[in-house]
Amino acid sequence: MTALQKLAENTYGSDEAGLICGYLFNASGPQPVSAVDSAQAASWLAESTERNNTTSSAYMWLHFNLSHVRAEPWLRQHARLADTFFEALHDGLYSTRIERSDDALIAIINDVHFDFRFEPSDISTLWISVGPRLVITARATPLRSVDALRAAVKTGDAPRSSTELLEHLLRAQADVLVNIVRGVTTRIDDIEDALLAGRLDHKRARLGLLRRLLVRLQRLLAPEPAALFRLLQSPPSWMADPDVQELRGSTEEFSLVLRDMLSLQERIKLLQEEIAANINEDNNRSLFVLTVVTVLALPINILAGLFGMNVGGIPLAQDPRGFWIVVAIIVSFTVIAAWVAFRKKR
Numbered sequence: 001m002t003a004l005q006k007l008a009e010n011t012y013g014s015d016e017a018g019l020i021c022g023y024l025f026n027a028s029g030p031q032p033v034s035a036v037d038s039a040q041a042a043s044w045l046a047e048s049t050e051r052n053n054t055t056s057s058a059y060m061w062l063h064f065n066l067s068h069v070r071a072e073p074w075l076r077q078h079a080r081l082a083d084t085f086f087e088a089l090h091d092g093l094y095s096t097r098i099e100r101s102d103d104a105l106i107a108i109i110n111d112v113h114f115d116f117r118f119e120p121s122d123i124s125t126l127w128i129s130v131g132p133r134l135v136i137t138a139r140a141t142p143l144r145s146v147d148a149l150r151a152a153v154k155t156g157d158a159p160r161s162s163t164e165l166l167e168h169l170l171r172a173q174a175d176v177l178v179n180i181v182r183g184v185t186t187r188i189d190d191i192e193d194a195l196l197a198g199r200l201d202h203k204r205a206r207l208g209l210l211r212r213l214l215v216r217l218q219r220l221l222a223p224e225p226a227a228l229f230r231l232l233q234s235p236p237s238w239m240a241d242p243d244v245q246e247l248r249g250s251t252e253e254f255s256l257v258l259r260d261m262l263s264l265q266e267r268i269k270l271l272q273e274e275i276a277a278n279i280n281e282d283n284n285r286s287l288f289v290l291t292v293v294t295v296l297a298l299p300i301n302i303l304a305g306l307f308g309m310n311v312g313g314i315p316l317a318q319d320p321r322g323f324w325i326v327v328a329i330i331v332s333f334t335v336i337a338a339w340v341a342f343r344k345k346r
Contacts, residue, residue: 018064018071021150025158025165026058032158036060042078048133059162061135061153063146066127071138079136082106085129089138094125095219103236105130107166111143111173112180123216128166132238135162137169145173163243170250177257180217184210184264192271195278207275211268214261292341299333 014020017038024034024044036044041062062079064071072089075081084101088108098107107128126143129136137146149165149172159165191207232251235244303326307314316322 014065014068014071016070017074018066018068019074020063020065022060022062023153024058024060025160027158027160028057033153033156038074042074045078045080045134057160059133059135059165061137061162061165063150064136064138066138066140075136075138079129079134081129081136085127085136089127098231100231100234100236103131103238105163105166105231105236109145109169109173111145112176128169130162130166132162132236135165144176145169148172148175161240161243163239163247167243167246167250170247171253174250174253174257177217177254177261181257181260181264184214188264188267188271195271195275207268207272211265211272214265214268218258218261218265292338295337295341296334298337300330303330 015038019038019041022036022038022041024036026032026034041060044060064075066072066089072086076086082101082104084106085104088106094108094110096108096110098105100106105128107130109126109128110123111126112123124139124141124143126146127138139146146169149169152168152172157168159168187206187210232244232248307326316325319325
């Protein structure tokens with residue numbers, strides 16, 4: 001291996017064609033799962049095209065890194081994918097959807113990075129092409145669901161068909177979303193406990209961040225119902241009925257997770273309203289105290305201003321009890337003002 005190839009491998013985590021991992025599944029063969037590289041994959045695809053064997057149950061899964069400059073040219077040359085797949089790579093539409101293109105399935109799935117830390121920017125896209133003999137997945141950044149599927153395959157999990165592999169991938173993504181929902185729920189529980197204990201400390205801003213995250217996840221991860229409905233109503237001819245039912249079940253699991261996200265958003269909204277009400281109550285209490293202090297200080301300020309004038313005719317100036325008379329007047333007006341203020345509060 002040359003130094004340039006070593007650098008590419010360390011940089012991209014893939015081979016010279018951008019292939020991160022590849023597996024050949026053959027339930028009827030001596031080895032149900034075998035790892036392949038890009039050269040072996042190209043050879044198998046060429047032989048499969050020449051034989052055009054529709055009775056064999058063998059199929060291949062190839063996972064590519066789109067950050068590698070040779071990944072897309074290799075796919076165009078050897079995989080013979082539908083033009084819809086390459087259009088989806090560049091159209092800039094990242095909503096989750098599964099649709100039929102000729103005799104293949106084209107899926108776009110949004111997942112979280114492998115080191116996801118509850119940041120909205122940590123969401124990336126996975127492009128999938130599913131045929132009867134070939135499954136292609138491509139991404140630009142590492143994703144949790146694909147890594148979970150790779151780990152399952154390495155431990156001996158061999159999906160019997162390409163559609164079942166897609167269903168495994170969807171369920172793995174649903175498991176990732178369940179873990180995200182659990183993590184967000186734990187954070188909301190901590191914030192709620194702090195709210196009940198009277199320790200606000202910028203919890204409203206944290207709730208707003210979590211709510212924006214859930215909204216973004218729901219918008220990107222919710223499958224488009226129209227495309228999914230069309231697919232389930234008219235699946236490709238090579239897709240068996242059990243595979244269709246499993247695919248429908250995985251989409252229903254997605255729906256359950258998304259409903260949990262909606263309930264979390266409502267819970268966050270209620271907590272934000274409760275925090276806003278507490279803040280308004282504290283502000284009203286502070287404003288009332290300030291108003292009472294201002295009202296109580298009003299008589300003494302008025303009399304001090306009047307008696308502080310350097311003009312003739314100031315009353316009680318020569319009276320030996322004048323100071324105490326003025327103090328009695330101030331105290332009387334202050335008591336009356338306090339009675340009026342607290343009476344209005346009650």
